[in-house]
Amino acid sequence: MLEVDRLEVAHGDAVAVWDVSLTVRPRELVTVVGPNGAGKTTLIDAIAGLLPTRSGTIRLDGRDLASVAPHQLCRHGIALVPEGRRLFSAMTVEENLEIGCFAPAARQRRGESLERVYATFPVLRERRRTLAGSLSGGQQQMVAIGRALMAMPRLLLLDEPSLGLAPQIVDQVFEVVAGIHADGVAVLLVEQNIVQAFAIAARAYVLEQGRIVAEGTPSELARDARIREAYLGQQ
C-alpha cells in the first residue's frame, strides 16, 4: 500500500534520511524505532508531505506522491498525528476535530465521523467545547488522534505518540492505536519507546542516523544487539 523507495530527505544541507526503503501493506501495523535524532520525524514528515524530498519515491497504492500537492494528500487517505501533537490550541476540541475533516469527501461524513471519535474517546465528548490548549497531555494526544481519524484515513501516520506522557497514559494511547488498527486502518508508527511499539506491531524497522540498520518482526528483533547499539552505542 505504502512503498517508500530509497528516500533521501535533507534540511537545507543537512541530510537527515538517506537510502530508506520500507513498505506498509494494507491493514498492517508497521513501526519504525530508533534513538533520538535518528531521523524518524523527518521520515514521517516527508511521507506526510510536510517536507520536500531530495531523491527517492513515495508511492501510495502505486501512485507517486511527489505529484500530489501537500494539501491534497489527505484526500488520498493519509492522515498524520504529528510529534508533539500540534493541536490548534486556541480552538475548541470539536473545532480541532472539524479541521480534521476539512477535505470535501470527509466533510460530508462529518456527523458520523464525529460520533465515532466520541465513541472511541468518551472524555472528549464531555470536553467538546473546551479549548484544546487547556487539556492534559494524554487528552491532547487523543484529540490529535481523533483529528486524524476524522479525515477517514486508510493509512495513519503516528509520530512518537508516547512523547511527554505518563506511563499509564501511554498504555491507554497504545491500546487505542491497536484498536484503530483492528478496525482495518493501516498504521505507520514511529516511536522511541520500543517496548510499546513492539507489543502492537507486525513488523519493525530500526532507524539509526538516517539509515535503516535492521528490519524484521518484533520477536526477531527483540534481542538483536543492533538495537542496543543504535540506542546506547557499541558496548
Next chain:
Amino acid sequence: MSALRLPAGLGLVVAALALALVPALKLPAFYESFLYLVFFWISLATSWNILSGYAGYFSFGHAAFFGAGVYTTATLTTTFNVPFLLSLPAAGLVAALLGSVIAAVVFRVRGVRGELFGLLTLAVTFVLSTIALNTRLDGGPGVFLAAVPVPALFGTPATTLYHLALGVAFVSVFAALAIYRSRWGMGLFAIRDDEDVAEVLGVPTYRYKLAAFALSCFIAGLIGGIHAMFVTYVTVAETFAVGLAVDAIMMAALGGTRFWYGPALGAVIVTTLTQSLTGGESAVLNRALIGAILIAVIVFLPNGVAGGFRRRARRAAGAAAGAVTTAPVTVKPESPARATSAPLLGCVEVKKAFRGLQALAGVTLEVRTGEILGLIGPNGSGKSTLINVVSGYYRVDGGQIVLDGHDIARVRAHRIAGLGLARTYQIPRSFRRLRVVDNVALAAMFGGGHGRAAGRTLARSWLAFTGLEAKADALPDELNLLERKFLDLARALASEPRLVLLDEVLSGLTPAQMTDALRLVRRIRDRGTTVVFVEHIMRAVLDLADRVVVLSGGQVIAEGPPRQVMRDPDVVRAYLGKAYA
C-alpha cells in the same frame, strides 16, 4: 582593503569644502536652494539609517524628532530671544533626549521589534504633534520666524543656512562612515542579522541601539532647527508630517540601507529627479514616477542602488580572484590543560519551566577543567534547554550556575560571553550578511575584547585553525554545512573561551565529515579549552567523551565514564524501557 579607507573620509572632506565654496560662484539663487534641499534630505535619510538601516529597527517616527528640533529653535528664538545659532545645539539635544528616553523604555521590551517598533515610533509622532498643537509651543496658528535675525557668516543670511545645512549633512555622512567602520557599526549590523546571537557573543545590544537612536535623533533635531529658519513659518501639520519620515525611508531604501553612503545617494537621486521633472502637466506625476522607481528598486535590488554596485564589483572581483595568501598567523598554543578535578562550571538544582512544562527539574552537575563532557539523554530530557540557560539565552527559574567562581545564573548573556563561555547552535546561526572573517572577528572583538584590526587578524588565524582560511571573504550562504559548522566553531573559539558548549555539532554530517569534526573537537580541548557537547550519536559520544552526564525528564540520572554509564540500568531503562534493563 585599508588603502581605500583613507580616501573615502578624505574624499568627503574635500567634497564638503568644494560645496562650501559654491556660494562664492554667485550662481542664481535656485542652485543654492536646490543644494540646500539635497543637504536637508541627506541629513534626514542618513540619520534615519544609523539606527534603522544598520540595526534593522525601522523607525517611522523620524518626523517626531525633526519636529522637536524645529519647535525647539522656534520657541527659543521667538519666545526667549535666544540667538539662532545657540538654539541649534539645543534643538539637537532636545531631540536626542526625547529619543533616548523613548528608546530606554522601548528597547527593554524584548518583543517590540520589526513592524511593532515602526508602529510605536509612528504613534510617537502623533503624540508629539498633538502636544505641539495644543500647548504654547504652537497652539494652532504656527510660529513666525521671519523676524529672527540670522547671522550673515559668509555673505547673506541665506548662505549661512546653506553652510549650516552643509555642515549637518557632512556630519551625518561622516558619522555614518565612522560608525560603519567601527566596532559599534559591526555590532549594529550583527543586531540586524540576529540580535539574540549577537547578544550571546558579547555585543552590548541595548547600549548600542540606544546610542544609535540618540545620535540619529540629534542630527534630525539639528537639521530641524535649521529648517525652521529656512521656511520662516512653521506649522504642526507640515512639520510633524508622516510623509517626511516616509520620504526619508524611501530615499535610504533606494540608495541602500546597508551602506554608509546609501541614504545620501538615494537623497541625491530623488531630490534631483524631483527638481528636474518639474514643469508642465507631468509635474504632479513625477512623484508617481519616483514611487514607481522605488518599488522597482526594492523588489529587484533589495540592497538598493548601492547594493547593485557592490554586486557588480564582487562579480568582477570574483572573476579576477587569485590565490589569497595570508601570512599564516598561528594561534598561540596554550599549555594543554590536564583534566583536573577543579570544577570550571557548576550547576546546582537548576530549574526552568516553559508554560507549565518543566524542562529542567533541578539539574546538578559539574564540568571539570580540561575535560570533554558529553551531555546525553532521550528526547525532551532538557539538554538544549540546559545549554540555553547556561549561556544566558534563557533566564533560570531557580538554582545556581557558577562559572570559574562567578555566579552567572542571572547575568546578561553578553557578560557571560565576556567571562569565558561560548556556544554553538544545532543549526548554525551565522550572521548571513557579514563575511566569514567578520563573523569570527565579531566574536574576537566582543567576546575577547580585542580591537578591530586585532580582531580581524585573530579571526584569520582561527579560520586557519578550522581549515576555513580560503573562504574568509565569502558570505556564509556560500559555505556547505560542514563549513558552516566549522564557522560556528571558529566564532565560538575566537573569544578565547575557557568553556565551549557544542549543541549537536555532528547532526546532519556524513560519516567522513563526522571524523573531521571529531578531530577538530579534540584539537580544541588539546589547546586548553574545556568542552561540553550535546549529542545523540552514541558512537561519537563513546569515542570522544571523557565523562558523560545523562539527563532524563529534566534531571541528571547518571554520570561517569561513557561505557560504564551506558550500561547503567537506569540509563538503559530511560532509553529502551524496562525490558532491556
Next chain:
Amino acid sequence: MIVPGFFVVGIVLEEGFLRFKIDELTSLIVTFGLTVILESLIQWIWTADFRRLESPYTRVSLKVGTLFVGLGGLLAFAAAAILTLATWAWLRWSYLGKAARASAQDGPMAGAFGVNRRRLALLLAGLSSAYAAVAGLFIALNHTLAPSQIYSWIGVVFAAVIIGRLGNALGLLAASVFIAASEALTMAVTAPGWAPLVSFTLLIVILLFRPEL
C-alpha cells in the same frame, strides 16, 4: 462596484508579495511607495482642491432622545458593527473561518488536513483590502477630501493595525469603541486638540505591554 474592485486589488498585491518573496518590512515600504504613486495620480486626475461628496444622506440628522446624530456617522457605525459581527460570526462558525484560524496558529498542520494556504492568504488579503475600501467610502461620505489629506488618516489606519493585532474580533470592536469614546470624552472635557494624544498614548501602552499579541 468599488468594494469588489478593491477585493481584486488586494489579491493582486498579495500575489505580488508572495511571488517576489517580499518580507513584512519591505512590504511596508512598497505600500508606501504605492501610496505616493496613488497620491500623485489622484492629484493629477482630480486636482488638489478639496472636494465634498454630496448626497442626500449627509444632510440628514436623526433625533435620538435629546441627541442629534448625523445620519452619515450613524451609517458608518452601523456598517462597522455589522461587518465586525459578520466577520466574527464567519470566523467562529464557517468552515473557511475555522480554517483561517487554524492556519494562523499552525500553518503546516492546517495544510496537512487539506487547507490550501496560498488560496486562503489571497482571499484574506482581498477581504482586508475590500474592508479598507468600505472604510474609505464612509470617510468620503462624511469628510471633505483632498490628496493632502491622505496622510492624516494614517494615524487611524495604524491604530487599527495595532488594535487589530489583538486577534479577537469582538475584542477589536470593543477596543475601537473604547478608544473612540476616550477621544470623544477628551474632546468634551478639554480642548478638542488633545484627543489624539489620549488615543495614541493608549496605543503605545498596548504595544509596549502586550507585544506578543
